[in-house]
Each structure stands twice: as C-alpha cells, then as structure tokens.
Amino acid sequence: xxxxxxxxxxxxxxxxxxxxxxxxxxxxxxxxxxxxxxxxxxxxxxxxxxxxxxxxxxxxxxxxxxxxxxxxxxxxxxxxxxxxxxxxxxxxxxxxxxxxxxxxxxxxxxxxxxxxxxxxxxxxxxxxxxxxxxxxxxxxxxxxxxxxxxxxxxxxxxxxxxxxxxxxxxxxxxxxxxxxxxxxxxxxxxxxxxxxxxxxxxxxxxxxxxxxxxxxxxxxxxxxxxxxxxxxxxxxxxxxxxxxxxxxxxxxxxxxxxxxxxxxxxxxxxxxxxxxxxxxxxxxxxxxxxxxxxxxxxxxxxxxx
Numbered sequence: 585x586x587x588x589x590x591x592x593x594x595x596x597x598x599x600x601x602x603x604x605x606x607x608x609x610x611x612x613x614x615x616x617x618x619x620x621x622x623x624x625x626x627x628x629x630x631x632x633x634x635x636x637x638x639x640x641x642x643x644x645x646x647x648x649x650x651x652x653x654x655x656x657x658x659x660x661x662x663x664x665x666x667x668x669x670x671x672x673x674x675x676x677x678x679x680x681x682x683x684x685x686x687x688x689x690x691x692x693x694x695x696x697x698x699x700x701x702x703x704x705x706x707x708x709x710x711x712x713x714x715x716x717x718x719x720x721x722x723x724x725x726x727x728x729x730x731x732x733x734x735x736x737x738x739x740x741x742x743x744x745x746x747x748x749x750x751x752x753x754x755x756x757x758x759x760x761x762x763x764x765x766x767x768x769x770x771x772x773x774x775x776x777x778x779x780x781x782x783x784x785x786x787x788x789x790x791x792x793x794x795x796x797x798x799x800x801x802x803x804x805x806x807x808x809x810x811x812x813x814x815x816x817x818x819x820x821x822x823x824x825x826x827x828x829x830x831x832x833x834x835x836x837x838x839x840x841x842x843x844x845x846x847x848x849x850x851x852x853x854x855x856x857x858x859x860x861x862x863x864x865x866x867x868x869x870x871x872x873x874x875x876x877x878x879x880x881x882x883x884x885x886x887x888x889x
Contacts, residue, residue, distance in 0.1 A: 589613055590611075590612075590613025590614055590615075590616075590617060590618035591613070591616070591617055591618035591632040591633065591634060591736075592616075592634050595634040595734060595736055596734055596735075596736055596764065596765065596766040596801070596803065597766050597801045598766060598801055598802065598803050598860070599860070600736055600764055600803060600859065600860060600861065601859050602618060602620065602630075602632050603620065603629075603630045603632065603738055603856040603857060603858055603859070604856065604857030604859070605620055605622075605629050605630065605855075605856060605857075606855040606856070607622055607624070607629065607855075608622075608623075608624075609621055609622050609623075609629050610623060610654065610655060612652065612654055612655070612701055614677075614682075614693070614696035614697075614699070614702075615682055615689060615692045615693035615696045616633060616634050616635075616681075616682035616684070616685075616693050617631060617632060617633035617634065617677045617681070617682045617693075617696070617697075618631070618632050618633075619631050619676070619677070619699075619701050619702055620632075620740075621652075621655060621660075621701050622743060623655060623656070623659040623660075625743050625753075625754055626659055626660050626661045626752075626753050627661055627704050627741060627743065627753070627754075627756070628676050628701060628702065628704065628740055628741070629740060629743060629854075629856070630738055630739070630740040630854075630856055631676040631677045631702065631738065631739050631740060632736065632737070632738050633677045633678075633681045633682050633736065633737050633739075634682070634734070634735075634736050635681045635682070635684065635724075635734065635735045635736070635737065636684045636685070636734055637732045637733045637734065637735065638732035638733075638734075639684040639685050640680070640683065640684045641683050641684055641685075641687060641690040643683055643687075643690060643691060643694050645679065645694075646679075646694050646695050646697075646698050647698070648695075648698055649663065649673055649698050649699075649700060649703070650698060650699055650700070651699070651700050652699040652700060652701040654701075655701055660700050660701055661700060661703070661704075661705065661753045662700050663700075664751060665705055665750070665751050665752075665753050666705065670707055670708045671705040671706065671707060671708070671750075671755075672705075672706050672707070672708050673700070673703040673705075674703060674704050674705065674706030674759075675697055675702060675703065676702050676703065676704055676739045676740060676741075677697055677702050677737075677739065678697070678739075679694065679697045679698070681697075681724075681737065682696070682697065704741050704756060704759070705750070705753065705755045705756070706759070706812060707812050707816060724737060724761075724763050733765055734765065734766065735763055735764065735765045736763075736764045736765075737761060737762065737763050737764070738761070738762040738764075738858065738861070739759070739760070739761045739762075740759070740760060740854065740856075741756030741758070741759050741760075742756055742757065742758040742759070742760060742809075742853050742854055743756060743854070744756075744757070748816060755816060756812075757811060757812060757813035757816065758809055758810065758811050758812070758813070758853070759809070759810050759812070760807065760808065760809050760810075760850045760853070760854065761807070761808045762805055762806070762807045762808075762847055762850060762858060762861055763805065763806050763807075763808075764803055764804070764805045764861050764864065765803070765804055765805075766801040766802070766803055766804070767801065767802060767803075767804050768799040768800075768801060768802075769799060769800045769801060769802040802864070803860055803861065803864035804864050804866050805847050805861040805862075805864040805865050805866065806844060806847075806865070806866050806867075807844065807845050807846065807847040807849070807850045807861075807865070808842060808843065808844055808845065809842075809843050809845045809849075809850065809853075810842045810843075844867065845867075846865055846867050847861050847862045847864070847865040847867075848862050848865070
C-alpha cells in the first residue's frame with residue numbers, strides 16, 4: 585500500500601470500505617488512516633485506521649498538535665477550544681494504532697495523529713480513564729499485538745445538532761468505536777467440504793507441496809459506545825447542555841461505564857453506512873434494539889468476540 589493514501593479497504597482481505605456519511609465530509613488520508621472530516625461541526629464524522637499487530641513500533645509520543653493545512657483554520661476545532669479548561673484533545677485515531685511498519689513510516693504515522701482534525705473535545709477523566717476510552721483502546725491494541733493480528737478500527741463522535749456548544753464547537757456526548765478483524769470462515773463451503781473449527785477445510789485442494797489451501801476469511805466486528813455527558817456537567821458549558829440532557833438520547837451510561845452495542849445501533853445513532861461491518865457483528869442477531877441490546881463492560885473479559 586502507498587502510505588500516503590491513508591486507510592486501505594482491502595487490508596483485512598475481505599473488503600471493508602470507509603464508512604459512508606450522510607453529510608458532506610472532507611476525505612483526509614494520512615499514514616495508515618483516513619479522517620472523514622465534517623467542516624460544519626468542525627470535527628471528524630468518522631476515522632478509519634489499519635493496525636498491523638505484527639509490525640507495531642514503540643516510538644516516543646510526539647505531543648505537538650498542529651492545525652491541518654488541508655482544512656480552513658476557522659473550520660476545525662483548534663487550540664482555543666482546549667485552552668485553560670478540563671477538555672483534552674482526545675485522539676480519535678489513537679496515536680499508537682497506525683505506528684507500525686518501517687521506522688520512518690511509523691514515525692510519520694505518529695506525527696500524523698497529532699493534527700486537530702483527528703481530535704475531539706473529551707473531558708480529562710473520560711480521555712484518561714482506564715475504564716473508559718483509554719481502557720477500550722488499550723484492549724483493542726493489545727489484542728492486535730498479542731495475536732499479531734490485523735485489525736481495522738472505525739472511530740468517531742456521535743455528532744448531534746443539540747450537542748452543548750463550547751467556544752463555537754459542539755462537544756459530543758457520546759463516542760463510538762467499531763473494531764473489525766478477519767477470521768477463518770467456518771461455514772460450510774460450496775458443498776464439497778466443510779470447514780472445521782481449526783480453519784482447515786475438508787476436501788480442500790493443495791498447492792502441490794502437500795499444504796492445504798488457506799481457508800477463506802470472513803469479517804468479524806464488535807462495536808462500543810461510551811458516554812461523557814455526566815462529566816460535562818462540571819464544565820458549566822452553556823444553556824445548550826441543560827437542553828441536551830432533556831433531548832431524546834440513548835440510555836445514559838454513566839461516567840465510568842462502557843457498553844458493547846450492536847454495530848447496527850452505531851449506524852443508527854450516527855447515520856453512517858458501516859457496510860459489511862453490520863453483518864459481521866459478533867453480537868447475536870436476536871438481541872433487541874435499544875437499551876436491552878447494550879452489554880455492560882466492567883473488564884475486558886466481558887467483551888463478546
């Protein structure tokens with residue numbers, strides 16, 4: 585892949601295209617990831633990153649945030665939003681996720697994540713809390729690294745017109761993440777053989793050296809939603825926050841809770857087209873839509889995969 589072209593839809597094998605958006609966005613490719621940027625909200629509508637767990641590099645944190653030269657300054661949430669308050673510049677594509685490959689490429693990815701178009705305002709307790717955003721991101725990255733697995737991750741805020749406005753920018757109340765990976769397809773093949781739990785297909789042809797062909801791959805996906813709205817109350821943002829609390833919204837998660845939710849519900853909340861990730865959801869399809877579909881997570885072992 586040409587690293588200047590951003591997110592690779594064929595990275596996992598089976599195609600996984602960028603999320604489709606119902607609103608105009610700027611397509612901003614970077615090293616191993618792409619930001620779909622909503623200039624009206626001054627925040628990303630979605631991000632998409634490829635993670636190669638077998639090539640991750642441990643590089644020093646860059647920590648120099650820059651305005652994105654591809655977007656007008658007045659159309660992105662810049663440094664003034666985060667000055668002298670408890671709001672963190674929360675990475676959407678996490679700094680460590682695209683930092684893989686040759687050292688020079690990994691270093692460029694490291695730098696690329698520190699553009700304001702890849703940030704969203706997150707209360708410090710939310711952004712740094714191990715039981716919230718960082719804890720979930722740690723789990724996804726640790727999974728990829730431990731199993732030397734390729735994972736593609738979509739991330740973004742739930743952008744609403746009634747989000748509380750602070751210094752000219754709507755502060756998202758909810759953030760979402762969809763992790764997608766490829767796994768051997770254990771479904772029956774074309775009728776001439778079946779695939780067992782190890783991924784070896786009975787009746788498969790060989791390459792002439794006695795090795796069976798690799799089994800076909802299918803996508804698997806897991807979606808998560810976290811809520812920072814209880815934490816926003818301490819910021820005394822403005823009148824919009826009080827009205828937002830009364831608006832029709834997903835069930836409150838509380839400040840230190842994370843839920844696994846159906847991928848289809850993320851698509852419903854955001855208006856995004858998440859393509860094959862919806863059908864690849866590892867949650868049972870019989871789960872009801874709404875609050876009953878939300879799986880509370882208190883530790884990584886609660887995650888359904």
